[in-house]
Amino acid sequence: MSLLSDDIIEKKLLRFPDWEYHKNAIHAEFEFDNFKDCFSAMSRIAFECEAQNHHPNWSNVYNVLKISLSTHSVNGVTDKDFKLADAIEAIVEVQD
Structure with a gap:
Protein backbone atom coordinates (compact mmCIF):
# COMPACT_ATOMS: atom_id res chain seq x y z
CA MET A 1 0.00 0.00 0.00
CA SER A 2 1.56 3.28 -1.05
CA LEU A 3 1.30 6.59 0.77
CA LEU A 4 -0.85 9.23 -0.94
CA SER A 5 0.48 12.74 -1.50
CA ASP A 6 -1.20 15.69 0.20
CA ASP A 7 -2.54 16.87 -3.17
CA ILE A 8 -4.17 13.52 -3.93
CA ILE A 9 -5.63 13.33 -0.42
CA GLU A 10 -7.15 16.81 -0.77
CA LYS A 11 -8.67 15.86 -4.16
CA LYS A 12 -10.11 12.63 -2.78
CA LEU A 13 -11.59 14.53 0.17
CA LEU A 14 -13.80 16.47 -2.22
CA ARG A 15 -16.01 13.36 -2.23
CA PHE A 16 -16.04 13.31 1.59
CA PRO A 17 -17.27 16.69 2.89
CA ASP A 18 -17.49 15.43 6.49
CA TRP A 19 -13.80 14.47 6.54
CA GLU A 20 -10.63 16.55 6.90
CA TYR A 21 -6.95 15.78 6.65
CA HIS A 22 -4.33 16.59 9.28
CA LYS A 23 -1.66 14.81 11.33
CA ASN A 24 -1.17 12.03 8.74
CA ALA A 25 -4.80 10.88 8.95
CA ILE A 26 -8.29 11.67 7.72
CA HIS A 27 -10.77 12.57 10.44
CA ALA A 28 -14.54 12.83 10.77
CA GLU A 29 -17.05 13.50 13.51
CA PHE A 30 -20.61 12.21 13.35
CA GLU A 31 -23.46 13.20 15.64
CA PHE A 32 -26.45 10.92 16.13
CA ASP A 33 -29.82 11.42 17.80
CA ASN A 34 -28.83 9.38 20.85
CA PHE A 35 -26.29 6.94 22.26
CA LYS A 36 -28.15 3.89 21.00
CA ASP A 37 -28.04 5.10 17.38
CA CYS A 38 -24.36 5.99 17.70
CA PHE A 39 -23.47 2.63 19.21
CA SER A 40 -25.49 0.83 16.54
CA ALA A 41 -23.52 2.60 13.79
CA MET A 42 -20.27 1.77 15.59
CA SER A 43 -21.22 -1.90 15.68
CA ARG A 44 -21.93 -1.95 11.93
CA ILE A 45 -18.69 -0.06 11.26
CA ALA A 46 -16.80 -2.60 13.38
CA PHE A 47 -18.01 -5.46 11.17
CA GLU A 48 -16.90 -3.56 8.07
CA CYS A 49 -13.50 -2.87 9.64
CA GLU A 50 -13.04 -6.57 10.28
CA ALA A 51 -14.08 -7.39 6.71
CA GLN A 52 -11.50 -4.93 5.36
CA ASN A 53 -8.91 -5.80 8.03
CA HIS A 54 -8.45 -2.08 8.62
CA HIS A 55 -9.26 -0.52 11.97
CA PRO A 56 -9.81 3.13 12.90
CA ASN A 57 -8.79 5.14 15.87
CA TRP A 58 -12.13 6.24 17.24
CA SER A 59 -13.86 7.58 20.30
CA ASN A 60 -17.44 7.93 21.40
CA VAL A 61 -19.06 10.25 23.92
CA TYR A 62 -22.83 9.87 24.21
CA ASN A 63 -24.10 10.56 20.66
CA VAL A 64 -20.86 11.72 19.02
CA LEU A 65 -18.46 9.43 17.17
CA LYS A 66 -15.00 10.68 16.21
CA ILE A 67 -13.02 8.63 13.70
CA SER A 68 -9.43 8.91 12.45
CA LEU A 69 -8.13 6.76 9.62
CA SER A 70 -4.54 6.17 8.62
CA THR A 71 -2.53 3.20 7.44
CA HIS A 72 -0.11 2.57 10.27
CA PHE A 82 -10.56 6.08 1.65
CA LYS A 83 -12.11 2.68 0.99
CA LEU A 84 -13.02 2.40 4.67
CA ALA A 85 -14.20 6.03 4.81
CA ASP A 86 -16.52 5.30 1.89
CA ALA A 87 -17.99 2.31 3.72
CA ILE A 88 -18.37 4.35 6.93
CA GLU A 89 -20.19 7.07 5.03
CA ALA A 90 -22.63 4.49 3.62
CA ILE A 91 -23.28 3.08 7.10
CA VAL A 92 -23.79 6.50 8.67
CA GLU A 93 -26.01 7.64 5.78
CA VAL A 94 -28.34 4.66 6.31
CA GLN A 95 -28.59 5.70 9.98
CA ASP A 96 -29.97 9.17 9.10
Whole structure:
Protein backbone atom coordinates (compact mmCIF):
# COMPACT_ATOMS: atom_id res chain seq x y z
CA MET A 1 0.00 0.00 0.00
CA SER A 2 1.56 3.28 -1.05
CA LEU A 3 1.30 6.59 0.77
CA LEU A 4 -0.85 9.23 -0.94
CA SER A 5 0.48 12.74 -1.50
CA ASP A 6 -1.20 15.69 0.20
CA ASP A 7 -2.54 16.87 -3.17
CA ILE A 8 -4.17 13.52 -3.93
CA ILE A 9 -5.63 13.33 -0.42
CA GLU A 10 -7.15 16.81 -0.77
CA LYS A 11 -8.67 15.86 -4.16
CA LYS A 12 -10.11 12.63 -2.78
CA LEU A 13 -11.59 14.53 0.17
CA LEU A 14 -13.80 16.47 -2.22
CA ARG A 15 -16.01 13.36 -2.23
CA PHE A 16 -16.04 13.31 1.59
CA PRO A 17 -17.27 16.69 2.89
CA ASP A 18 -17.49 15.43 6.49
CA TRP A 19 -13.80 14.47 6.54
CA GLU A 20 -10.63 16.55 6.90
CA TYR A 21 -6.95 15.78 6.65
CA HIS A 22 -4.33 16.59 9.28
CA LYS A 23 -1.66 14.81 11.33
CA ASN A 24 -1.17 12.03 8.74
CA ALA A 25 -4.80 10.88 8.95
CA ILE A 26 -8.29 11.67 7.72
CA HIS A 27 -10.77 12.57 10.44
CA ALA A 28 -14.54 12.83 10.77
CA GLU A 29 -17.05 13.50 13.51
CA PHE A 30 -20.61 12.21 13.35
CA GLU A 31 -23.46 13.20 15.64
CA PHE A 32 -26.45 10.92 16.13
CA ASP A 33 -29.82 11.42 17.80
CA ASN A 34 -28.83 9.38 20.85
CA PHE A 35 -26.29 6.94 22.26
CA LYS A 36 -28.15 3.89 21.00
CA ASP A 37 -28.04 5.10 17.38
CA CYS A 38 -24.36 5.99 17.70
CA PHE A 39 -23.47 2.63 19.21
CA SER A 40 -25.49 0.83 16.54
CA ALA A 41 -23.52 2.60 13.79
CA MET A 42 -20.27 1.77 15.59
CA SER A 43 -21.22 -1.90 15.68
CA ARG A 44 -21.93 -1.95 11.93
CA ILE A 45 -18.69 -0.06 11.26
CA ALA A 46 -16.80 -2.60 13.38
CA PHE A 47 -18.01 -5.46 11.17
CA GLU A 48 -16.90 -3.56 8.07
CA CYS A 49 -13.50 -2.87 9.64
CA GLU A 50 -13.04 -6.57 10.28
CA ALA A 51 -14.08 -7.39 6.71
CA GLN A 52 -11.50 -4.93 5.36
CA ASN A 53 -8.91 -5.80 8.03
CA HIS A 54 -8.45 -2.08 8.62
CA HIS A 55 -9.26 -0.52 11.97
CA PRO A 56 -9.81 3.13 12.90
CA ASN A 57 -8.79 5.14 15.87
CA TRP A 58 -12.13 6.24 17.24
CA SER A 59 -13.86 7.58 20.30
CA ASN A 60 -17.44 7.93 21.40
CA VAL A 61 -19.06 10.25 23.92
CA TYR A 62 -22.83 9.87 24.21
CA ASN A 63 -24.10 10.56 20.66
CA VAL A 64 -20.86 11.72 19.02
CA LEU A 65 -18.46 9.43 17.17
CA LYS A 66 -15.00 10.68 16.21
CA ILE A 67 -13.02 8.63 13.70
CA SER A 68 -9.43 8.91 12.45
CA LEU A 69 -8.13 6.76 9.62
CA SER A 70 -4.54 6.17 8.62
CA THR A 71 -2.53 3.20 7.44
CA HIS A 72 -0.11 2.57 10.27
CA SER A 73 2.30 0.47 8.19
CA VAL A 74 3.14 3.53 6.04
CA ASN A 75 2.44 6.17 8.70
CA GLY A 76 -0.10 8.06 6.63
CA VAL A 77 -3.10 7.96 4.35
CA THR A 78 -3.56 5.39 1.58
CA ASP A 79 -6.38 4.24 -0.67
CA LYS A 80 -7.21 1.73 2.06
CA ASP A 81 -8.30 4.62 4.30
CA PHE A 82 -10.56 6.08 1.65
CA LYS A 83 -12.11 2.68 0.99
CA LEU A 84 -13.02 2.40 4.67
CA ALA A 85 -14.20 6.03 4.81
CA ASP A 86 -16.52 5.30 1.89
CA ALA A 87 -17.99 2.31 3.72
CA ILE A 88 -18.37 4.35 6.93
CA GLU A 89 -20.19 7.07 5.03
CA ALA A 90 -22.63 4.49 3.62
CA ILE A 91 -23.28 3.08 7.10
CA VAL A 92 -23.79 6.50 8.67
CA GLU A 93 -26.01 7.64 5.78
CA VAL A 94 -28.34 4.66 6.31
CA GLN A 95 -28.59 5.70 9.98
CA ASP A 96 -29.97 9.17 9.10
